[in-house]
């Protein structure tokens with residue numbers, strides 16, 4: 001394990017468990033990697049912020065972070081020196097054993113014994129986190145530093161923010177030493193396999209499969225999938241990667257080869273048949289029944305919410321969904337013009353009361369409130385009703401008027417082959433309207449909108465805020481406009 005190219009780290013070992021080809025490409029053809037998107041960048045920034053906050057659990061430590069990702073030798077040397085000096089708290093302590101590098105968020109000396117603390121910005125401890133911890137434990141102890149215990153520090157889901165953030169209560173520490181010891185033989189085997197992969201002179205032959213998306217979406221998909229025929233079974237929509245693997249094993253390579261048998265469920269049969277005939281599937285009777293309950297005036301409604309890992313407003317929990325934007329298209333009757341209204345919370349203050357008042361004002365009276373997938377909108381409204389009981393009755397009146405336009409698509413009253421197995425508003429809109437309304441905007445989806453608004457709270461220079469807020473409003477308005485167009489298209493069908 002001499003050269004940098006062949007050195008391993010916690011993240012490259014985790015990558016190798018998912019796919020040996022991914023490890024090889026990462027080390028030898030890094031430039032083939034897909035570029036990280038805004039959501040991935042926001043997750044990285046969030047992890048960094050939560051990690052920094054956790055330093056307050058053990059204040060006064062020395063930070064061994066490298067000046068850049070290529071200078072870990074300096075971090076390893078600095079950590080070694082601080083350990084020799086018995087410095088009580090070390091942040092980003094770095095260790096190397098047999099060419100494997102592992103950095104640890106916090107190393108703490110207490111009563112002459114060393115304790116490891118690794119911070120995760122999530123509410124639960126996943127199997128991958130336990131493997132992460134095992135690799136760290138393995139490298140630290142094999143490099144010569146015995147550890148008395150190893151803790152994963154993650155976010156306490158029950159924490160409620162009071163006036164100031166109490167770091168001790170926001171985080172919880174869980175000893176995972178027992179879980180680590182169980183996993184050491186697996187990690188040793190993983191290291192052996194990874195060393196073997198890196199000693200290969202050509203790219204390992206790994207076929208596409210469920211490992212391309214689980215446990216994480218692989219960032220070499222752009223490379224591996226680009227040569228694949230668009231009629232390949234891997235592009236068959238609406239069927240899990242696992243089911244596609246089974247079909248491949250049975251010799252079904254192309255979608256056209258697939259027979260519509262009882263092995264497929266009702267939804268899969270519709271998707272495959274519709275794909276093979278390249279024709280939409282329509283149940284006019286069911287659609288007519290569904291549409292008959294919709295009553296004018298019509299409100300086409302969409303909410304965007306963000307979920308800060310570190311609560312920002314008093315009385316809220318980590319990752320609590322906070323609505324910040326709604327868009328409403330409105331039509332008094334079939335003949336009247338389409339009108340629009342929206343509300344966006346200014347960055348930095350808790351504007352939920354204004355949000356509620358504006359929404360209630362915009363939806364006064366009767367008429368159906370149409371949404372696409374009620375989970376978000378109803379979830380947000382129920383939460384607002386519970387947090388602001390003075391508005392409860394009015395909010396419930398609005399909830400009772402909500403109709404979910406996703407139902408006819410989920411229930412397969414309508415399916416278009418161009419949906420390609422997706423039941424998102426965007427996929428359905430593009431397929432039914434034969435154009436992409438979202439292509440005009442800079443925000444791609446709800447996840448990106450959430451990430452974008454969240455980051456505005458951490459940008460001290462707010463000169464760019466108005467532009468970002470406008471982009472978010474445009475995105476949300478597109479959502480409700482497409483919803484309006486989809487309902488019109490369904491009406492024309494029946």
Ligand code: SF4
Pocket residue numbers: 018019020021022025206207208209211212213218219220221224225
């Ligand atoms: S896309 Fe799939 S096959 Fe290719 S490197 Fe990633 S996991 Fe491996």
